[in-house]
Amino acid sequence: MISLSNVQKIALLTDSTADLSPALREGKPIYTVPLKIVCTDGEYSDGVDIFSGDIYERLHRGELPRTSLPDGGSVSDTLDQIKADGYERVLAVMLSSGLSGTYNMVRLLAETRSDLEIAVFDSKSGSLGMGIMVLQLWEDILAGADWDTLVHKRVPQLIDNTFPFFSVDTLEYLSKGGRIGKVTALAGTLLSIKPVISFAGDGQLQSVAKVRGRRQVQDKILDLMAQKLKPGVRYNLGIANGGAPEEMAEFAVRMRERFPNAEHMWEGEIDATLSVYIGDGVLGGGIQLLED
Template identity: 65%
Template sequence: MAPRKIALLTDSCADLSPQLAEENHIHVVPLRIRCADGEYRDGVDISAADIYRRLRSGELPKTSLPTGEDIEALFDRLAAEGYDGVIAVMLSGGLSGTYNLTRLLAQERKDLEIKVYDSVSGSLGVGITMLQLAEDLRAGASWRELTKKRVPQLIENTYPFFSVDTLEYLQKGGRIGKITAMAGTMLQIKPLLGFAPDGQLQSVAKVRGRRQVQDKLIDLAVKACGSHRKYNLAVANGGAPEEMAELKEKLKQALPDYDHIWEGELDGTLSVYIGDGVLGAGVQVLD
């Protein structure tokens, strides 16, 4: 029997505002952040702004997976609310063990059919996948259609790009992955990052100075979109809301035929590795 009542699940690195998550019935499990004064739940009792403050004062928080209890409790709640199917799309397995932990716990459930996917992405790359799935569910998409076709298609055709102000925290946190650490501070070189096929971060471009960041992000999004006619757009920021608003207008002009344009703010977990002053743009190809 295919599940009839389907829940959507992701983690706090999907960068969905509580309001967007609630409106779209998306359930979010928080990653954990260990700070000098204790452990916090990302997006619940700690935010990106707290992380920026700590980084500036020289503290280097550590991130950790959601607890098994948090994930179990969420599964219990979904079962109690009458769901029999769960589609979970989690932060890239190349950056975190969250996907793997969720997958292992999902296998133990007899009361729910749970399909867990590695997003091979992060931040709004995951967020807009969840928002589009919520849309598909509202439009009456079936379990089979979603799990066999739609989710894999969205994961494969979602392209998020980010600028970071410094690679210092990625290096210190051991998440530098495929990024070449550039001696860029003196030259104001700003790296732009995307996700490699294995879900690690990789350098996709570099520009000189913050002014060029927005144009390059738009170039990358336009290139990723190619000649496709049906697509969603997204913008994100970490501590740079004014610049994000500018970026959003430019992106709309460059790719005016979008179905949706969504925006988000970076979570605490990813902020531990990339600091503030972050801008992101993404495109999700639908056709």
């Protein structure tokens, strides 16, 4: 059912790597298409019949699953459903083109549709960095932002001003999976040196810091977020984990204390697709500036 506030009949489309739980999507016109994960025993759909916990078990057994794009049929079916649900316009925010061909695939399929007005964007991000862009767009729609403003101003502004940071326990899977990007391999793994990773301007992963020990990870991410904050600018926060829920709960308390004026603080769990490349023991935090 279309919200009475959504007079322009705009739906939001993203993919499973946005890490938007059913609870976060509830009551919102957010549609997701699942990326595919190929395992030794068959192909699965991220967030449908395979989840991050399943990936951790497989990685620990020595299996290295592969990921692939959503199938074209599922994208077309999702667009059909959006139309059937009464929407006329679609804002699509997809996984960074620096990591996946999903954005380009959805863009090409969108060009074949004459029944929907569709604007497709490369988030140049992933996980909750991308997810909080989608959630903020819904806030903007509810506030009455018009289509042209959303397409030409708001989405580009969110892409440029959403800053996620995360740390991984090991670079092994990024290296094996060919997604190492600009992340610098560290020789000091035995010394518990942990990389803090973010997205470069081209959407590839890059190292932005390295710390010794997991406790220092939280401190560094909070400092990096604070460096992005601008006086007087409204902001949202995002926090996510992959196999580290207790650590995330502790981190969330510290984040709220450090950034008490956030308009929203959204939490998520890393999806199965990204877990193939980063493993478990992942902790992430991000800040999103809402410049008017």
